[in-house]
Amino acid sequence: MIELSGLIEIRWHGRGGQGAVTSAELLAKAAISEGKYAHAFPSFGPERRGAPVLAFVRIDSNKPIRIRAEVSEPDVVVVLDPRLIKIVNITSGLKEGGVLIINTRKSPQDVQSGLGKWMVATVDATSIAEEVLGVPITNTTMIGVLVRATGLVKLKSLFEPVRQRFGRLAERNIEAMKRAYEETQIKEPA
């Protein structure tokens, strides 16, 4: 787990329909429920099912957040779909010492050469999601990794938002999140 302080900016990479916005939303809600300042929002546009999309979260423990621009220099990047890595520049603007969180079967070390200056956390979220949820939708699962790697919020702070959002499917999502939390592999920055 890495120490992040002040205003933390997080960028999600996903595809239209994969729920990147939802995970951003859940994280922000969790942070807010802990009394933090936070907000979340999607990349605004008419992106269609399948197209690469972004979502953003900002969290600050101390003061209200006044910037609503898209995050261009994130502290944390979360990648929901491993196939995006070769398509979009996922580390664009990622701050030195920042955290890269990827859904992949690979270990952090294998992810790529050149990712040395960032902490890297990986998990095979697709398999977890398929096992636990029955569908390869990894947006909730990946929050578990994020929590593990950054400690930005407490895992249990997510339970209420997840329950509100998913109703009878909530418990399974929580389980997936927990499993991801457990199975996360982390490589500290070089």
Add this chain to the structure above:
Amino acid sequence: MIELSGLIEIRWHGRGGQGAVTSAELLAKAAISEGKYAHAFPSFGPERRGAPVLAFVRIDSNKPIRIRAEVSEPDVVVVLDPRLIKIVNITSGLKEGGVLIINTRKSPQDVQSGLGKWMVATVDATSIAEEVLGVPITNTTMIGVLVRATGLVKLKSLFEPVRQRFGRLAERNIEAMKRAYEETQIKEPA
């Protein structure tokens, strides 16, 4: 015939559908064709067939006309329909020494007591129109009286505008106009 000079303002009284606007229009066109400045316009509004309506003409031999307000203090008033006399105040604002032109079977003297300060010209335009045009529409007929009483334009200046407007019915309208011109009875102001 009375001497009128400078800016002459004329008000027509008719009913929706009786063609007061047309006669105002014809007069203005005739005046313009004589090189005068003139304009004509209806009382603006959604007056329905049968309702009392107004139309206005201004003529000036020397300078452009800059006022477009309705005429409230006319030099000349023309009444197309004798039944209007008891309904609307036809002499409202009529200038002293002005001219009152009425379609009526009556002689000018009989028209009403109290009209003494104006020149009064009358003709039985309804009968003329019925005889010559076959319908009791007196708008063109009454122009003949106006020309006779005021000399504002030459009678023949009206022929072209009438022809343009009425096509094959023009000649009969001209005839009616001429007859009215002939049959006009005039009483000078007291």
Add this chain to the structure above:
Amino acid sequence: MVKKVGMETSVAIGEVVKRVNADVIAAYPITPQTHIVEHLAELVAEGELDAAFIPVESEHSAMSACLGAAAVGARTFTASAGQGLELMHEVLYVASSMRLPIVMAVTNRALSAPLSVWGDHSDAMAVRDTGWIQIFTENGQEVVDNVLCAFRIGEDPRVLLPVMVHLDGFHLSHMIEPILLPEPSQVAKFLPENKYPLPLDPSRPVTMGDFGPPVIYSEAKKAQEVNLRAAKEVVLECWNEFARIFKHSYHPVECYRSEDAKVLLLAMGSFCETAMVAVDKMRGEGKAVGLLRLRLWRPFPFEEIRKAAQAAEVLIVLDRAISFGGPGGPVCSEVRSALYPLDKRPKVIGFVGGLGGRDITPDGFEAIISRGIEIAKKGSKEEFEIFGVRE
């Protein structure tokens, strides 16, 4: 010389549209615009004008049909007023931002509620952001001349913008008055053929009306804005050329007896002529008053207004529209804004009057001027005053 002929201004507009050989007229009836399109319908029915007259089912569609016609390069005309102009409000922005030259005569009319068919400038002011060129006129001749100019201005390859010619409802549209129509030979000389540079054409397929993401929308808007402002030069050029051929000159701001005037009145449209009568009278009484007649409303003539107004002590602006709860009259507000940077600048006093067809007589104008002078001296409790309302 050709003689002026007595003619209803609405009819005269139709005659101009005939003389420029318009291709498409799409219009929906509304008082007081009807006589214009009725005359056009007749010209087409009689074969005097070879144009498509599209009797659309609403003004929204009127302007939309005009968009389509202009996009294939047709010379396109329409007319509307009041509620009609409002109903096509959304479409107006598209015409200008897609750079489609369309000429529209607007017989200015008040807006509902209450429903009024009579004239004021509410409709014209409600479209002042839409990116159209807007020209105001004061009498039938000006209407005729400027409808002709509108085609030339709008279709100019440097401009390619839609143009509104504003004439006051009834007070101009329904007037029979002396009018000199342009001769065909003059029109031929004055008005080139309409050649839209990139029309819809299967032999050279273009895509019109794209979707503009944030990364490019601002660029498109700046291009539009710069283009519209630059159109002022073309308007001036057109009016100069018009003066050469037709011997009548037009300017964005017309100054009447304003030379040494301490007090200026600024007005637009048909009231200007009435106001002249008042100015003449007051001048006769030795009062140093003058009149500014604002003719080119969009693009707004900043320099001309500053030049015309800055020497005065008091500038009284009469608006025929209210921006409710806002600055009062929009014209007054924009004039103030334009004069704001000047070091020496007149006091600007705003009046609103002549709403929904209420007349203002020469005496009324005198009263406005006098009251304006009084306010300039003593101030007023109100940001602006509404003239001639029963208290």
Add this chain to the structure above:
Amino acid sequence: MVKKVGMETSVAIGEVVKRVNADVIAAYPITPQTHIVEHLAELVAEGELDAAFIPVESEHSAMSACLGAAAVGARTFTASAGQGLELMHEVLYVASSMRLPIVMAVTNRALSAPLSVWGDHSDAMAVRDTGWIQIFTENGQEVVDNVLCAFRIGEDPRVLLPVMVHLDGFHLSHMIEPILLPEPSQVAKFLPENKYPLPLDPSRPVTMGDFGPPVIYSEAKKAQEVNLRAAKEVVLECWNEFARIFKHSYHPVECYRSEDAKVLLLAMGSFCETAMVAVDKMRGEGKAVGLLRLRLWRPFPFEEIRKAAQAAEVLIVLDRAISFGGPGGPVCSEVRSALYPLDKRPKVIGFVGGLGGRDITPDGFEAIISRGIEIAKKGSKEEFEIFGVRE
């Protein structure tokens, strides 16, 4: 104490509408307004809100259905944006002049063409003459609070006017952020029942929406205008009362670090918060800059603006809309107009930026302020400048 909850602002609006127990919601979908009405549809479908949700076939009908509902005394809500607000343009005038209280959330969006679904203030500015009360907001909480206030203000028997609450499209509408919803008990205390004084009712037949001839139209318009201006007092009263109950106060013009500022920036909407960051930074560098956040746009707060701005040397106004070919930014123009009568007044420098969803960062605001100061000193060739466009 109740805790703030993370919630999308659009959803929060729906929650407020539920808490005020609205009777009728008539709306047509348009990005970025959709989440508001979708949430309301869901609340109605789940029986959480006992209201008629009318899924009309266009925005013109959305506002028209609202007119009807308000005329029988229903508490009425709708939401729209951009093209939708444009399509109902004609109807907006009617709502205000017939004095029908309707609350509308407007998720500000740019206007076509090119088509843009993203935020700017073109749509809000395009309706500035329509006689509505218009309130701008800067974050989700302000949206929520002001939607609640809008019902109270609009339905107040002294007001009886429709109210728009403006929230920037996406930047406010689509944000999940901390929000405190009003408690039912607070709502009960704060918001009286809607009692339209003269509703359509067979037991007391009234005629609404007459035809107004020239002899009476001006009187109707003056009544409307006076009433809208007077509404400012009720707005202030409402915000005071709001502060009493909810412990959060609102003002027509919010001053941020403007005390001794020589240079002021004026902005509206969500950009205000970003601008604060820039102001803080510049203050940190010892620069005497401050920020004015204009919140009440209609009725325009003349006194408050004058008071807030007159001591500054330079006032930089950022508009997110262009009045094409006109004064540039409408806000800048109106501010200039309002300050015009002052003897000592700031230089007012106009910028347009943030069109069609283009972001302005804190650095961008710094650049605007610096450039504004430069223009104030050296002048500019342009009447206003468009910020952040690729040259």
Add this chain to the structure above:
Amino acid sequence: MSRQAKSESELTWKELEIGGIVTEPGSASRYRTGDWRSQRPSYDFSRCIKCRLCQIYCPDGCINETDKGYFEADLYYCKGCGICATECPTTVITMVDEGEE
């Protein structure tokens, strides 16, 4: 109520109801449309069969039943269209010119 009793040229802006609402139902019945008339119905009730058709068909709704059960136009409103005369199955009604004074 009392407000509407003032005519359109007297009402001040302060006297108008909110939004220009008119609160007196049917107040237009003060307006004398009889002034529009050029012809007037005249009656020979001897032929009247009291079928009421004239009353039904009058666009101005101004035909009232008399004490004797006949139907007669209220000349305050009658515009003189002649429909009643044309539709009367027993030619009770003839239209006569209003005359000059």
Add this chain to the structure above:
Amino acid sequence: MSRQAKSESELTWKELEIGGIVTEPGSASRYRTGDWRSQRPSYDFSRCIKCRLCQIYCPDGCINETDKGYFEADLYYCKGCGICATECPTTVITMVDEGEE
């Protein structure tokens, strides 16, 4: 033409065509929708009867005839919907996961 060759983030306001008109037909074909894909069609052409149904039904119109008369997706565009696979009457096509790298 050359204008449109610039991307949306390069074009200046002066470079836009009048009214934002796009003069290069079909220029969107520069846009790589293949990036959207999670699955990819893979072929066993031995079963192919050249009925062309896959080509007809592809929403992205990205199936081309090969030299041998088979039909194969252009992966620059193919979004991986799976329609071709589902509609192929002889199951020539199977969708396979794109995999990570």
Add this chain to the structure above:
Amino acid sequence: MAEYIEEEYFAPGHRACIGCGEALAVRLACKALGQNIIIVNATGCMEIVSSQLPYTSWRVPWIHTLFENTAAVASGIEAALKVMRGKGRGLAQEVNVAAIAGDGGTSDIGLQALSGAMERGHDFLYLCFDNEAYMNTGIQRSSSTPFGAHTTTSPAGRKSIGQFSWKKDMPAIAAAHKIPYVATACPSYPKDLMRKVEKGLKIRGPAYLHILSVCPIGWRCATDLTIKIGRLAVQTGVFPLYEVENGKYSLNLDLPQLKPVAEYLKLQGRFRHLSDEVIKEIQQRVEEEYAKLKEKMAG
């Protein structure tokens, strides 16, 4: 006619033209609409002639807002009344809602609002008073203007025979919306008209009534012929009186023998220019349409 309703809810003093068939139709319809009604009126003749500030001809609650949105305003009223009644707010009793408009306000500029309101199933009665042109603005063609008619925007001329298109079949369009009640009426048949208004009010859901209304001004006919010409429209088959109830057609006045259309046309100046050929063409089309209508009765 025992069932004649004495009350006049549309007060005299209205400013409709002399002999106006539309005013008559409104007057009769109002009798059947009764007191427990809210009327929404589109801009047009009937609105203008009845509501000049500070006067009103209406003795029932009435609202006018714009030209094109009548059905939408009615939607809002209907929905509001219903939900408020449920909440114990507003009016306690069920109140009927009627929307009225001219043919222009119905078949052209107001069609979309009407279609939307019908589709959503609002419980209201829509009355189209069809005088076959935009009369309020001075006789411009609408899509309801019959073929060949001269109007100011479909003038007869060297290159024009007047209206170029066949009258839009609004009742058919309304019926295609599958609403429970569609009917035609004409004030020349007052009993029939009032019965249909009453029926339309009683129906749950949208009802549409299309009322042919002679306009002596626009049709260029004598003011006393209003009733007669309406009757001829029906008797010639130009405007058959029928009802469509839940998709089922029924003819209210079956005419074994249609009168020649020429009898109808010749009384009207707007058709004066038509040649015998064209009249024949019209005759044929009328017969065809009438036959199709009768087929639907059967079907």
Add this chain to the structure above:
Amino acid sequence: MAEYIEEEYFAPGHRACIGCGEALAVRLACKALGQNIIIVNATGCMEIVSSQLPYTSWRVPWIHTLFENTAAVASGIEAALKVMRGKGRGLAQEVNVAAIAGDGGTSDIGLQALSGAMERGHDFLYLCFDNEAYMNTGIQRSSSTPFGAHTTTSPAGRKSIGQFSWKKDMPAIAAAHKIPYVATACPSYPKDLMRKVEKGLKIRGPAYLHILSVCPIGWRCATDLTIKIGRLAVQTGVFPLYEVENGKYSLNLDLPQLKPVAEYLKLQGRFRHLSDEVIKEIQQRVEEEYAKLKEKMAG
């Protein structure tokens, strides 16, 4: 299929969702529209995905202006081309004009413009791509959304079964305008679709083609089922393929035995909440409508 047209006038690189049936329908229609065409497109999915500045998917002249005015813009183009050709200005050859829009742009907000254009008899082909909701803005109900379907503005809930109204019958409404050609199509039947497009182009006067287009996003179905679901819509009688030529109906694919509607519904998440009762109700209504349609074929 010898008649398959190779040319793609709707270029790949468009941004429609994976498996979009509407994009397929447009692509196929474009083949039949050919090169000698001008296309007018309403705002909606197809416009957004095909025309993002500075790119375009269109290889034929194409214009988009607004959401609700497509048929009116097409009117202007058609009328202008015709008159200019007559004057020897503009394009020398006759060019076809097509207007395309979604179901929202057709049956709701664009209905009036369409009705007006049909009434005026413009020579153009209107194509409605019906994906049964406002998809571009995120699946809100339109009047073309079928009964019971869940959308974001007709959500299923404790007090709602989803869409409350029956699908508006746009082809019937178009046919009530008495235009020469009305037809339905679906890209699952590509030959039929293209034939109808070609026919619609050839007809003089207005032609209307209503094309059911599966939207995997809005219908909540697998992206590879687009064709299959379209086929089921036809085979269950939910969306019969037919033509109306000058008022005469003909069925293009008569099905002796309709498949159960449930087969169609169960593949789509938007109907997931429906009870067996409701499905039965739908089944019944589908059968009724189908029977009525067959009656019209006979009649």
